[in-house]
Amino acid sequence: MYIRTRRELAGFISERMNKTYVDLSEDQRLELGSSLAKVYLMEVHLDSGASHKEICGFLNNSASIFQKEHRVKATIVETDEEKFFNAKFEVSGEAATFYIDASDGRFWFLHSMDKSETIDPLVEKMAIGNQDIDRAWMPIQLLEAIKNLGELRGLNLDYDRRKIRDIDFEAPNAPPEFLIMQMWGNKAEKVLQILSDDKAFPTSTTLSKVKIRYRADSDSKSDYTLDDIKYDGKITARGTSFASHNTLITTLMRKYSNKIRDIEQRFAMSYNVDDGQFSIQGSPIFVVFKNPIPNLVFFCRSLFSCSYPFKLWGVPMIINDQHIRVSGIDLHIGKKLDFEITPEFMRIYLPENTCANSVIRIITNLQHYYDSRLDAQDSDGKSLLEY
Amino acid sequence: MENLSSNTNLTLLNLFIGMCRGERVLPDVLRRLQYKEHSIECKFQNSENETVQPELILASELKAHSLLFEWKAGANMDDDQLRRYSKITTEDLKQRALIGGQAPNKFDVTIIGLDDNMERLLIGIRNGQYRFPVLAASADTLLLKENSFACLELNQVFQVGLNIDWKLIPMNYVPFDKESDLCIIAEKVMQSVVEKMHRREPRIGVEDVASDSVKTWRILDDSCRQTIRGKIKTILSKASRYEFRGYLKYNREMSRKGTATWDVVNNPIELDSDKRNKGFKKINSITERFLDALKTGKHSNGQDPLPFPD
Secondary structure (H helix, E strand, C coil): CCCCCHHHHHHHHHHHHHHHHHHHHHHCCCCCCCCCEEEEEEEECCCCCCCHHHHHHHHHHHHHHHHHHHCCEEEEEECCCCCEEEEEEEECCEEEEEEEECCCCCEEEEEECCCHHHHHHHHHHHHHHCCCEEECCCCHHHHHHHHCCCEEEEEEEEEEHHHCCCCCCCCCCCCCCEEEEEEECCCHHHHHHHHHCCCCCCCCCCEEEEEEEECCCCCCCCCCEEEEEECCCEEEEEECCHHHHHHHHHHHHHHHHHHHHHHHHHHCEEEEEECCEEEEECCCEEEECCCCCCCHHHHHHHHCCCCCCCCEECCCEEEECCEEEEEEEECCCCEEEEEEECCCEEEEECECCCCCHHHHHHHHHHHHHCCCCCEEECCCCCECCCC | CHHHHHCHHHHHHHHHHHHHCCCCCCCCHHHHCCEEEEEECCCEECCCCCEECCCEEEEECCCCEEEEEEEECCCCCCHHHHHHHHCCCHHHHHHHCCCCCCHHHEEEEEEEEEHHHHHHHHHHHHHCCCCCCEEEECCCEEEEEECCCCCHHHHHHHHHCEECCHHHCCCCCCCCCCCCCHHHHHHHHHHHHHHHHHCCCCEEEHHHHHHHHCCCHHHCCHHHHHHHHHHHHHHHHHHHHCCCCCCEEECHHHHHHCCCEEEECCCHHHCCHHHHHHHHHHHHHHHHHHHHHHHHCCCCCCCCCCCCCC
16 A cells, blocks of 8 residues: 555554454454554664655665565655655565655654564564664663553563573573563563562563553543554554554654664764874773673673674684673674673773664663673763663 | 783773773772873973873873873883983973873873882882882782872872772773784784675775774874784785685785785675675684684694785
């Protein structure tokens, strides 16, 4: 379906949200061929102020790369409005459409009403295959901030330590190898508290999805959205109020983008010489682990193995038994990132031209694959993950 | 401490830069007093037009005070160097070292040495009756051993000793210097090479790699640049002759015309997207072998030795 304006898109999403809400409330299943309204929050390597022409050029170039690499037909269609596009894909004879709102040239909303089975792999391929596109990764702290905006109606936990097996899982006090859970209902908050308690599974309880009921207008009881927000930036929605859904996703994106800009502004490292005066700008980000890393070398080898989900290249150089340095490359974007790893913390040096999305992606994935209590802090120990 | 004795210059450079920037595992006195890094190995002339080159200069506008550091890895003082340092004036710092504002009004040339060598180092200071504060670096402290600073707060801190955890000092502000072993420099050189491969750059030039991998390249003097350039050239030559033989090839024609250059003849970024990470993983293993070989001198994948390119 071709959509010309954002207003038209709002009508389309609103209708779908209502219909799926009624179907699921009455029949506990969707009508055949129907699917939930979805939006993927994405970050691309363009400036926030990129022009319509620049965005259009970027999209067409990305579509041709996509077509070449994945042998999937991809077409970009301009609309009546600036920085708003339809992206059409043909996968094994099946059509799928994304409605791209690139009002902010860097932080995009990809809306779709097509089936997850068709479009999730497309988004995955876009994010994996194109170094200029990535998801808006959400650390636990952002999901928690968002859940507090509405009423928590369910959650998913997703933790898997098997990618970095640096402990003996058979030992008596070993933490869980993996902890995956899905829960719907109003007791979700209570369950989360119990599991993340120090006496339970504090470093393995990783929030991966929250379902919240949110009202943009708190006085209007009947107008709300029921959104599932996943840590990789995918959101599905149903309910009675598009305005509530729209307010929620734009709030989420603003929190995400403000954090990215803040990190780049405060921490990006640069070395300058002005009038003979040498200066270093920026400082490292401290990723602080709840429990000390038991085997530094093994941890580094796993982290810098070039594989999913970290996709980091680098050779660990042992400075001493408490300190390893890695001059790394983030293979997703092909840019440098320098690391120093000690048992208690990891310094990440973000070069001035490397996007802070890399740092947030690493932190988020470490929460899912290593330590859910992990925090990122500045030199004074203040958390960077307060949203 | 092991860091300090094996590489005094880099360890102390990174320590003091880290302290200025408020590194969490380091004492925060320098940041509180607003000392900022002004220059590294800045060469200038003293009041008698003799050259001096402190390892690091820190300047604090707040305290109207500058610190010029000279560190000694060994047990001997260079008498002539001390004499030249003693002839530095505030005017030299303002007009020749180009320290702006109030910071050059008061200054201290500060000597740092290992505690084990202190007795001998102090002989040089005492014989020349120099007023330079001398700090001794021991297993866990930096302690003022002789003379005092023109800044009261520094005296208070260094007289009781500043606790330092040498094992956790950040080592990435200045990761290597001209004295560093090839394998240390190669870590940054290969990072730069892989980044360029990821950007699909068809050629790797020494000059480009140098300015990309040496963070302080723009403030280094010519002789220092020449030394580092030479080491980078050796690293790329060895890489292309041995472990990276299938990836990099020396381009004689371009090198003859200008800077030494290597062609990228095999690049994992050109593989299908599902095979790329595997390709880079292979390069990761090769880099590890290469860095190891630079340490041990035992290269693999080699062919008969050829002369290094000019």
